Amino acid sequence: MMKTVRDLFRYNLEFALGAILILIVFGFAAASFFSPYPPMDSYVVAPDVPPSWAYPFGTNSRGQDVFWQLTLAIRNSLLFGLSVALMSRILSLLIGLVAGYAGGITDRILMTINDTFVVIPLFPILVLFFFMMRDNMSWPMLAVAMASLGWPYDARLIRSVALSLRTREFTAMSVFSGMSTRQILVEEHLPYVLPIVFSTTLNNMNWSIGLEVTLSVIGFTNIETPTIGTMIYWANQHTAMVAGVWWWILFPVVLVIMTFLGLYLLSVSMNEYIDPRSRLTRMGGQA
Amino acid sequence: MNARPRANGAADVMLDVKNLRAYYVMQYFGTQREVRAVDDISLQVGRNEIYGLAGESSSGKTTFIKTIAAAIRPPLTVIGGSIRYSFLDRDIYKLDRVALSAIRWRYLSYIPQGSMNVLNPVRRVRESFIDFALPHMGLPKQQFFAAIIAHLERLQLTPGVLDAYPHELSGGMRQRIAIALATVCRPDFIIADEPTTALDVVVQKSVLELIREAQREIGSSMIFVTHDMAVHANISDRLGIMYAGRLVEEAPTAEIFRSPKHPYTQHLIASLPRIGDLSAKRALTGAPPSLAEPPSGCRFHPRCPLAMDICRETHPELVSIDPRHRVACHAVSPAVGPDRVFAAAAKQRTGLVQ
Amino acid sequence: MTSDLLNLEGVTKSYASSGLLARKTFNAVDEVGFALDASRPEIFAIIGESGSGKTTLARMILNMVPTSAGTIRFRDKALATIRGRRARLDFMRQVQPIFQNPYEAFNPLKRVDRYLYATARRLARVGRTEVDRVCDEALRKVGLSLAEVRGRFPHELSGGQLQRTAIARALISGPALLVADEPVSMVDASLRMSIVDLFKALRDELGVSIVYITHDLATAYHISDRIIIMQKGRVVESGDARAVLDNPQHPYSKLLKSAVLSPDNAETDEKVADPSVLPFDTRTV
Numbered sequence: 001m002m003k004t005v006r007d008l009f010r011y012n013l014e015f016a017l018g019a020i021l022i023l024i025v026f027g028f029a030a031a032s033f034f035s036p037y038p039p040m041d042s043y044v045v046a047p048d049v050p051p052s053w054a055y056p057f058g059t060n061s062r063g064q065d066v067f068w069q070l071t072l073a074i075r076n077s078l079l080f081g082l083s084v085a086l087m088s089r090i091l092s093l094l095i096g097l098v099a100g101y102a103g104g105i106t107d108r109i110l111m112t113i114n115d116t117f118v119v120i121p122l123f124p125i126l127v128l129f130f131f132m133m134r135d136n137m138s139w140p141m142l143a144v145a146m147a148s149l150g151w152p153y154d155a156r157l158i159r160s161v162a163l164s165l166r167t168r169e170f171t172a173m174s175v176f177s178g179m180s181t182r183q184i185l186v187e188e189h190l191p192y193v194l195p196i197v198f199s200t201t202l203n204n205m206n207w208s209i210g211l212e213v214t215l216s217v218i219g220f221t222n223i224e225t226p227t228i229g230t231m232i233y234w235a236n237q238h239t240a241m242v243a244g245v246w247w248w249i250l251f252p253v254v255l256v257i258m259t260f261l262g263l264y265l266l267s268v269s270m271n272e273y274i275d276p277r278s279r280l281t282r283m284g285g286q287a
Numbered sequence: 288m289n290a291r292p293r294a295n296g297a298a299d300v301m302l303d304v305k306n307l308r309a310y311y312v313m314q315y316f317g318t319q320r321e322v323r324a325v326d327d328i329s330l331q332v333g334r335n336e337i338y339g340l341a342g343e344s345s346s347g348k349t350t351f352i353k354t355i356a357a358a359i360r361p362p363l364t365v366i367g368g369s370i371r372y373s374f375l376d377r378d379i380y381k382l383d384r385v386a387l388s389a390i391r392w393r394y395l396s397y398i399p400q401g402s403m404n405v406l407n408p409v410r411r412v413r414e415s416f417i418d419f420a421l422p423h424m425g426l427p428k429q430q431f432f433a434a435i436i437a438h439l440e441r442l443q444l445t446p447g448v449l450d451a452y453p454h455e456l457s458g459g460m461r462q463r464i465a466i467a468l469a470t471v472c473r474p475d476f477i478i479a480d481e482p483t484t485a486l487d488v489v490v491q492k493s494v495l496e497l498i499r500e501a502q503r504e505i506g507s508s509m510i511f512v513t514h515d516m517a518v519h520a521n522i523s524d525r526l527g528i529m530y531a532g533r534l535v536e537e538a539p540t541a542e543i544f545r546s547p548k549h550p551y552t553q554h555l556i557a558s559l560p561r562i563g564d565l566s567a568k569r570a571l572t573g574a575p576p577s578l579a580e581p582p583s584g585c586r587f588h589p590r591c592p593l594a595m596d597i598c599r600e601t602h603p604e605l606v607s608i609d610p611r612h613r614v615a616c617h618a619v620s621p622a623v624g625p626d627r628v629f630a631a632a633a634k635q636r637t638g639l640v641q
Numbered sequence: 642m643t644s645d646l647l648n649l650e651g652v653t654k655s656y657a658s659s660g661l662l663a664r665k666t667f668n669a670v671d672e673v674g675f676a677l678d679a680s681r682p683e684i685f686a687i688i689g690e691s692g693s694g695k696t697t698l699a700r701m702i703l704n705m706v707p708t709s710a711g712t713i714r715f716r717d718k719a720l721a722t723i724r725g726r727r728a729r730l731d732f733m734r735q736v737q738p739i740f741q742n743p744y745e746a747f748n749p750l751k752r753v754d755r756y757l758y759a760t761a762r763r764l765a766r767v768g769r770t771e772v773d774r775v776c777d778e779a780l781r782k783v784g785l786s787l788a789e790v791r792g793r794f795p796h797e798l799s800g801g802q803l804q805r806t807a808i809a810r811a812l813i814s815g816p817a818l819l820v821a822d823e824p825v826s827m828v829d830a831s832l833r834m835s836i837v838d839l840f841k842a843l844r845d846e847l848g849v850s851i852v853y854i855t856h857d858l859a860t861a862y863h864i865s866d867r868i869i870i871m872q873k874g875r876v877v878e879s880g881d882a883r884a885v886l887d888n889p890q891h892p893y894s895k896l897l898k899s900a901v902l903s904p905d906n907a908e909t910d911e912k913v914a915d916p917s918v919l920p921f922d923t924r925t926v
Contacts, residue, residue, distance in 0.1 A: 168745060169740045169741070169742060169745040169746040170745060170746055170747055170748040170749075172705065172738065172740065172746075173738075173740065173746045173747065173748075173756060173807070173810075174748075174756070174759070175733075176703075176733050176737060176738055176760075176811075177756045177759040177760040177763070177764070177810065178730055178733060178759055178760060178762075178763030178764040179759050179763065180726075183759075187751070187755075188748055188751070191750045191751075192750070343829035343830060343831060344800065344829055458691075487690035487691055487856065488690065488856060488858075488897060488900045488901060488902075489690065489896055489897065489900040491900065491902070492899075492900040492902065495902075514829070514830055515830075515902075516830065516904070517901075517902040517903050517904060518902055520902065520903070520904035521902050544904045551831070554831060555830055555831060556904070558830070558831065558833070558834045559859075559903070559904065560834065560837070560857075560859035560860050560862070560863045561859055561862075561903050561905065562858060562859055562862045562886050562887070562898065562901060562903070563862075563887065564863075565862075565863065567838070568834040568837075568838065568863075570831075570832065570834055570835030570838065571831045571832070571835075574798075574799030574800075574801055574802060574832065575799060575829065575831070
């Protein structure tokens with residue numbers, strides 16, 4: 001494992017770049033545990049101080065240190081993205097594999113549900129969700145809501161692969177070896193689907209973090225929890241740009257771009273590496 | 288020596304391959320692997336001749352034709368040797384892209400295993416002819432189509448196929464069109480890569496006849512690759528047998544079937560099942576070797592019923608045992624002493640054919 | 642009647658090809674019937690070109706697709722009545738497939754032995770301690786051993802070895818019937834006859850009946866006892882293999898036989914090569 005990572009680092013520029021970016025972002029998130037003051041407290045430092053040695057990212061109009069607040073914000077955003085991605089992966093894997101393998105009526109029912117979710121307009125639904133929940137709105141709840149909306153595209157993708165796997169001779173061979181459906185799905189088919197799951201995990205994180213930022217910036221989330229989105233929301237509330245407190249907006253924006261870019265580059269390079277065909281050639285067989 | 292060819296022999300050689308070596312050189316995340324798919328092959332194809340190339344999977348025959356067609360993409364690399372066509376003044380693999388596309392179809396054409404490799408599935412057959420042949424024929428459109436239709440009629444195809452999409456035609460019909468496409472510019476040399484393997488037996492026979500007819504009509508030379516010895520018996524003038532990246536035997540087809548010299552060839556021919564023949568067939572032990580780590584000495588020795596000590600140590604040169612018959616086998620080569628081994632070989636051969 | 646191993650009656654498979662206005666159906670397999678005797682193991686060849694319905698027929702015999710009409714009985718039990726996992730496992734214990742492409746029949750990402758172990762555990766119900774011995778035994782029947790196969794990936798074995806392994810796996814549960822769909826068409830020529838001869842040995846020594854599906858008349862002639870020739874879903878000729886192939890009656894069978902290429906019917910007279918063709922270096926002569 002360590003060897004493959006090292007090889008990837010050495011021979012794949014996208015991977016190296018992506019990994020460096022993500023490492024920086026994660027390092028930043030980890031730094032939140034060392035914050036000298038509780039990040040939610042306001043007026044712990046002098047307000048509106050531009051970046052300096054004492055406050056590398058400056059302080060904002062609410063008397064908070066932008067650097068330490070950002071560490072917590074990115075941690076929350078990443079955690080959010082990761083949990084949405086994991087939950088929706090489980091859904092899309094389950095539905096995609098079963099629909100593709102079972103075929104027939106099961107497939108048709110599952111794909112009808114799938115397509116219903118595809119055509120639902122996401123943004124209005126999430127806004128509606130916010131208005132329904134109002135004060136009870138919490139981050140785990142938003143994550144569940146987004147996970148249950150974020151699976152259908154990838155489920156369809158996984159189904160198409162499963163569909164072609166079903167007609168491969170080795171599937172029939174597995175059936176005639178007495179393997180159970182679960183065993184065939186998990187042990188025979190899953191390895192072919194994993195690259196998709198992996199790269200869509202990264203893409204799905206990008207998608208959910210992006211959507212969260214959008215919702216937060218306009219205030220349709222729980223604005224008391226610091227995330228990249230809510231930081232920008234508060235900055236806007238204090239008209240930071242007009243007041244010349246540019247560092248309050250710039251640093252969160254730069255960090256979120258680094259996250260997007262890093263995740264994207266990783267997903268591209270991983271894809272190439274995990275693809276079963278290129279894996280086979282590395283193992284020494286013919287693709 | 289009375290079968291010695293004409294003195295001006297060189298003029299009749301259409302393709303002259305000398306000591307060709309083409310390896311797959313691969314680097315995967317730091318590990319280098321080398322697969323010697325074509326290892327030191329020399330052969331010549333004469334004018335108006337169909338040269339059959341036989342071999343199993345991993346014999347290197349596909350790599351060989353990729354190389355002589357200059358379809359060389361990494362990891363495939365030409366390590367050494369020369370490939371000279373009579374219509375070219377240099378090795379074909381040294382040409383650049385522009386020069387290559389100038390000679391393709393006009394001088395050197397290709398009949399693939401799957402006709403869909405040359406026919407575009409979303410365009411009518413007519414468009415494929417325009418794409419491939421028009422630039423080389425240098426005719427105005429009207430005359431061009433007159434020529435195409437005349438050519439199709441010679442191959443007993445109705446001009447109506449020009450307006451069809453490939454998927455509307457049967458596999459045999461598509462393969463016929465691929466042959467028409469490959470021969471319409473009257474190329475000097477045609478490479479046929481398993482052109483009938485995917486076809487049903489009945490269609491296969493008529494397609495083979497068509498290939499033969501077209502080749503005779505335009506008078507071109509051809510390399511015909513297939514693993515099927517029965518097909519070779521019916522189309523090839525001369526036959527080269529490849530094993531594990533090397534040419535092990537070469538002779539006129541009838542001669543190979545009448546008196547195969549290499550133990551591998553002997554086995555291939557003896558094991559052909561025939562209707563009306565119920566004799567038991569003896570199987571070779573083992574499997575074709577990996578080209579990444581070929582056996583030492585003669586690459587056939589681990590499976591060879593005649594293997595001797597020398598076979599494990601030195602690899603046998605391809606030598607002529609008569610002017611039209613070359614074979615690479617220590618048991619046959621004069622250097623080891625033919626008298627001693629021929630007796631053994633003869634004994635073995637009768638054993639093989641039973 | 643009661644001694645039939647396999648019995649097909651009026652077996653039909655139709656597919657609907659929906660046109661723009663009318664729904665048309667076409668029969669991939671049309672009214673096919675034959676029976677294999679349980680007391681006399683045999684190799685029964687089904688011969689046809691692509692589109693003859695032979696593969697569809699094989700899949701119906703394996704109970705992988707249902708019939709549209711007619712019944713298939715295995716040991717007097719109609720396949721359509723096999724319901725539930727237990728009954729299906731019981732059927733698979735007795736009827737096993739051999740596939741065309743050995744490189745496709747084994748998952749390229751998985752080790753080959755897992756299929757042997759799964760069959761031994763789940764179909765043959767072999768205890769954990771016995772699994773290795775049972776697999777080795779089956780592999781020895783096809784001229785291999787567990788040591789050669791264990792832990793290998795498909796690409797580390799040759800096509801012939803893989804196909805033998807596939808046959809060994811099919812033998813583990815002690816089946817009475819093997820359905821082999823083009824089992825040698827992807828195997829190299831130098832190994833092909835050894836697989837074909839293996840089928841003969843299975844019939845003679847283990848008493849296994851084999852439905853051998855092929856387009857190759859020559860190997861069918863070599864090993865089968867009886868054959869049927871199919872064209873567009875219908876059986877056009879059937880009978881003793883030697884009798885049918887030596888002297889085919891139906892025009893299509895005659896056509897098929899005449900199209901078989903062999904070195905004996907090569908039109909050698911036409912290709913007496915021009916002696917001037919061949920200048921090559923005569924290094925030793």
